[in-house]
Amino acid sequence: MPDQPTSYPGLPQSPPPSPLGHFPQPPPPAPLRVVVADDNPVVRAGLTALLSGRADIEVAAEASDGREAWEAAQRHRPDVVLLDVRMPGVDGISALPYLVQICPVVMLTYSRESEIVQEALRRGAGGYLVHGEFTADQLVAAVRDIKEGRAHFTPTAAGALLEQLRQAQPQQAARGGVDRLPDDLGNANAHAGGLPTASRVNAYAENLSQVQPDVGQSSSGWTGGRPAAVDRSRFQLSVREAEIMDLIASGMTNQQIAATCFISEKTVKNHINRIFAKLHSTSRSEAAAKWLGTAPSDTARGLR
Incomplete structure (x- = not known):
């Protein structure tokens, strides 16, 4: 019969060693x-x-x-x-x-x-x-x-x-169309500067990927x-108001918006007042943040 470990009353007893050994948990990855x-x-x-x-x-x-x-x-x-x-x-x-x-x-x-x-x-x-x-x-x-x-x-x-990638590809220089396809079209070394060969098409696809x-x-x-766009339907802006809100978010002044939309600055101000009311905003920056989906209130609503 194997020897039993000696017990001393009043002293804390250590647990028996695990037969599988002790492996410390790895630290969580740094953020x-x-x-x-x-x-x-x-x-x-x-x-x-x-x-x-x-x-x-x-x-x-x-x-x-x-x-x-x-x-x-x-x-x-x-x-x-x-x-x-x-x-x-x-x-x-x-x-x-x-x-x-x-x-x-x-x-x-x-x-x-x-x-x-x-x-x-x-x-x-x-x-x-x-x-x-x-x-x-x-x-x-x-x-x-x-x-x-x-x-x-x-x-x-x-x-x-x-x-940009399309512009970088060699272009067909023929004018007025092509009477017939070349006999050796598709060969690996054919038409280096003309119609694209299979190898060049594959290389283009690889570059794009x-x-x-x-x-x-x-x-x-x-x-x-096509990634899903920010849901802006909840703001219920008209087509013109949405157009002006895009221009506000791009950093344009009222004068620039008026010139772009061919309307007066007073009309722009009237549109902006309605936009601010619908977006519950008091400034251009706050309205732009809500329109772009980056306002803190949007995050709190569960956009995270």
Whole structure:
């Protein structure tokens, strides 16, 4: 019979050793750290509230222009920077080449011009998201994926990128049509500068999948090739009011809106008063944040 352990009354007894041994639990992964850069304080607050509500994401700092974003990135060494395009002082496009040397950067903006999208990509942006073309969950998925090197583009940016890729492909130079197809069409070495061969088509498709891998993939929430837009029907704006609200969100003044819509400034002010009443807002920045889906109240309603 094996020896029994000696017991001493009054002393705490140690539990017998586990036959499987003791394996300590691994520590939880460090949260993904983000810097949010936008000159609109309401938009910044909304993004911070949205992202901070996720257990695996931490907003390390906020910035109101490109210089502040660079200083914050130098100080905090984040995993991702969310960067607006148009900001006073140092704009996002100017700061972008310096920021990407520190960490991945995704443009998060209402600037949808194809030239700006293409310039942002040339300067190293890891993705381009246009306000109003994504949901809160899709934004969070994009932030997580950008950290891992997977690009994200909302439809407007994806369209600009696709156009850039198309322009880069060799074009058929024939004028007035082609009488007949070449006999050797489809051979691997045929028509290097003419109609695309199978190998060139495959290479083009591969390039497109590398720069635009997540558009249309349901695993990250971007379904059907077109992310779901922010639900604005609840605001019940008329077509004209929605048009003016888009212009307000883009940063236009009343005078610029009047010139764009071919109406008087007084008419613009009347529209804005009705818009503010419907959006329950008292300022342009607050209305823009609600319209873009980044207001803190939107986050509290469950957009997270």
